[in-house]
Structures are given as C-alpha cells and as structure tokens.
Amino acid sequence: MTVTRAVVRGVGHYLPDRIVPNAEFEQRLETSDEWIRSRTGIERRHFAAEGQLTSDLAIRAAQAALADAGMDVERIDAIVLATSTPDYTFPSVATMVQAGLGLTHGFAFDVQAVCAGFVFAMANANGMILSGQAKCVLVIGAETFSRIMDWEDRGTCVLFGDGAGALILEAEQGMGTSADRGILSSDLNSDGRYKDLLHVDGGVSSTGTAGHLRMQGNAVFRHAVEKLASTAHTALDKAGLSSGDVDWIVPHQANLRIISATAQRMQVPMERVVVTVQDHGNTSAASIPLALSVGKQRGQIHEGDLIVTEAIGGGLTWGSVVLRW
Template identity: 80%
Template structure:
C-alpha cells in the first residue's frame, strides 16, 4: 500500500467585472482581432477596487470546501500560490486561514509566478506523504491587474484576476499508476532567464513596479520546457502521453497550449482550455481550469490529468494526477 494525496474538492472564483478586448481599443493601439489572434484571449476579469488577492482566494477556498463537504476545521494546512499578495507580510494564506475561521494548522504562500500552483501542489503532496498534514487546501490566486503598465499593449491585454482551489486528502493507494491522487511531480527553474519576465520593482528596491515581458523569448522557451517537464513527470509515474485523458495547462496563450499539445502528440480534444474567458491569471489559471473543467463535465473521477506551467524565474514544472 502507498499513501496518495487525492483531490476531494475543487472550486473557483472570478471577480464580477468582465473586461472584453474591445475595452482596450479606446486607450491603446490594439484591437479585439489583434489580441484574439495572438493570444486566444477574448475577455478577462478584473478585481473591484478594494478587492484583494486574499478575498478572491477565500471565495475559491469556500467553494472547494463546499464541493468536498468539509469545513475549515477539517483542514490541516493552506498553501496559497501567488505573486500578488495583499501585503508584504503576513502571507495571504494566513489571511485566508483567519477568514475561513480555521484556528489550527498552518498556512503559507508559495511564489513561483505562473508555475506557482504546480509548485504548491508538489509541496502539498510532500506534506501529505511525509505525514505532516492529512488535508491540505491548495489555492492559486492573483490580482495581476494591479501590476500592469496600462500603456504597454504587449502585456496589459494578456492578464486577468481570479482564484482557484483544490483540497488534497491523504488516502491509501496500491502504489500503481491506477491510484487516484498525485502520481508524480517535476519542478524546475533557471534564474539566468530573469529578464524575460519580471516585475521591475519590489520591497527591497522600494518601488512597486510593473510587469515586464519579452513575449517572443518566453514563447520560445515555453513549448519546449512544458512538453519536457510533462514527459518527465509522466515517466516518473510510469505512464506515457497515450494514457492522458486531459492536459490542464497554464492558460497563458492559446498558441503555447496548442504547441505543447502537438509536441506531446495529443489533439486539442484532450486539453481543457479557459484562456479565452480568463486571460492569463498566473498561479490561479490551473486551479481555475480544473474547477471549470469539472463543472463543464469534462473532468471525471478516474481521469488521468497532466498540469504544466511556466512563469517568471524562469520556473516551470508539471504534476501528474488521477482525479
């Protein structure tokens, strides 16, 4: 017998304000067609004034708890993946902990930008397998609208706000690839590529800063690195691309999603796509897509899922799990 971290609940939250591509036409030299053809994005959600990352995260967490039929007292740990926490400290995770009324356990943030949720899942899996937690609430939440340079048409049209959450629970498995739960993880980073995607400010530089990206360079790295990390994770699990029911990728750009699927030898019929409705929500994009994919009736119990993501750092990775 082998311990497994099994998904028992999933949920998401999107801010009320929907921003279609056409809204950018008034202030930027861009068009709905330009944005759509290059990114696949048609609309995104922006948080309301005063609505913070921990707010979005709490709503997604409450939806996941409801889906699992659990209460905050049933959770041992919260891991929140975000690059846009409310405050420098404390962590947004501890704010969610308080809002949920969870007085025990522990909570912390993980920062790996768009790869954050994959990193958070890997950490949650390790906590469960080592016996340090039985149930872990894993959240991805972002308010990237707060770090956009609204004069930069190459970046500000790509990002959105939102949150998604899953609850992982310790369960016994047989130690085979047929087990439900996380079957393998693969994490990578290479700090030499910092200048391809970063925010030009932060606490110790005493300046909030804006997101800066060399889009073509990021694209060049993304397809290759995403396909490789997914294949490595599958190999670790004793599986191949042919076993996949769904790729649930980081939703950054439809061309990256299509290119990665092609490189893995899979048709787009096996890919959960939400980028058209959400834009790039960074660490929130995978849990959002998991929740929407389940709600649409795409993702069903027993399905083999590969999630993969790449973000600033560069940081990238993949998780193979059976739903």
C-alpha cells in the first residue's frame, strides 16, 4: 500500500556577514573566550547588520534552498516560518518572505515555539502535505536574537546568534515503511508551567516593549537532556526504529554539553551528530535547518540517511522529527 510522504527536495541557509568572536565580549563583560568555550562549546556567532531584518535573512535562506532543489518558486504552495524575533507584531514574517520571493499564490504563516520552532514547523508542514492541503512547502527557521539580548548579562548574551535556514518538503509516494524517504514521524510537547525558566520579559500586551531574554541556565540544562532524549526515542518508536538505525542526529545547537549528554543518553556516538554550535552559537529556530544545510555542504548527510532532529525551547516546548533524507 502506498502512502504520501513529505520528502526533502532542497536545503539552504544564510548567515549575516558580521562574525563576532568570543574575544569581543571580553571588552565589556567579566568573561573570557576560555570561559565561554568550556561551558558552551561556542567560539563565534553572526550578528545581523543594522537594518537587516529577520525576513531578509529568511529570504536569502529560502533562495538558497530553492537553488539547492533546482526548483522554481512557483512550485511552492505554502510557507511555514518559525521565529521568535519577527520584524513586526504583524504581518507575519512568512508573508514578507512570500512577497520577497515573488510568490503570489498559496499561503504563508509563522509558528512560534522558540528554539523548538523549526520542529513544530516541520510537523505542521508534514501534516498539510499528508492531508492534501499543500503539495510543496517551504519551511524556514529565522532569527535575529541579537535584538533581544541584555548585553550586561554574561550568562545569556554570549550564547545567541542570528541566522536562517530553509528546507523544501514535497509530496511523494512511499511504500509506508521505515525505508521510505521523507518524514517518518514526529513528536511535539509543551508544558507552560516552566515558562519562567526561559522567557523574554516583555511583549505587546504586557510591557509594550520587546523585552530581553532571561534564562535559568542550570534548570534548562536538566530539562533539556532528559526531554530531548525522551522525545527522540518516542519519535523513533513511532517510526518503528531505534537509536541503532540513526545515521545522524541533527540537534538544536544550544550548548555542546547538552548535545553531548543527549547523544550519550541515546547511545549514539558524537561522530554521528552534526555540530555547528561552535560557529553559529544558539540561533534558536534557525539552528536545525542551519545544521542540516551545513551538514549537507560538509558531505555528512546523504540521500537515504536516517536523521533525527530534536529541540527544546521556552514554554517549555520540545519535540523531534524523524526523517529519511
């Protein structure tokens, strides 16, 4: 029996020109390159230029994904964009990307699940493809977290960077087995009781300001390791697979210690984990598509590889997607 699968057609990313090494923070904070590296694995990150918007980054990433797919934009039926740093309260960043790409048909909307946003966006795109709502969906994660940093808080401002990544999913018929290409399963979760662990202290209906990011790092670390391994195992179970079947884990790039601890719990060696956090920092919803794109460019990811993506973000929100490239 054949089934519809959402298969990856192309992937791409974009990073702003400005590269910020750890040493730059030594000039204004009580920190050091060694301190940041040893606790996070981060060596550098990119910051958007003045006037450069989240939508600008997203459009560039989308164009790169279209080029990778060898696809004309007219084939795109829908855009699902994950971000916590939109250009405006409304309209959505997705509609601005739609206009920027010259796409005048279909529909576009944003998803907000913070660092887990791209996983949620992929699951939404998959659902629309399986239901027949869309045939070809452009899924984007894009962030300008440098705009919501408290530059006096050394525990947070050194962690984040700006960037965007994009993935094109298109309907294809499979045999309904775990050998099919495309998204095989997903697992989404949230628990609003933990909102104070990772949040931004501003908003339209509260302070009327953008606010700054606040995080209880130790608590987030504990939740991350447990929840990321758990959601990955759940998604693999749904697909009838196990950790031993995984070719690559492509995790949310928040912290090297979280990535390593999660891989250990999943019994997957670090040699099978795509790691980009050293070069990009935490780019929130952009980190997974960025890592997928970089992993393909490096020659790590190949057609037929089984990939697990997993992420956790403010909310708390967490989830995973299992797909065969």
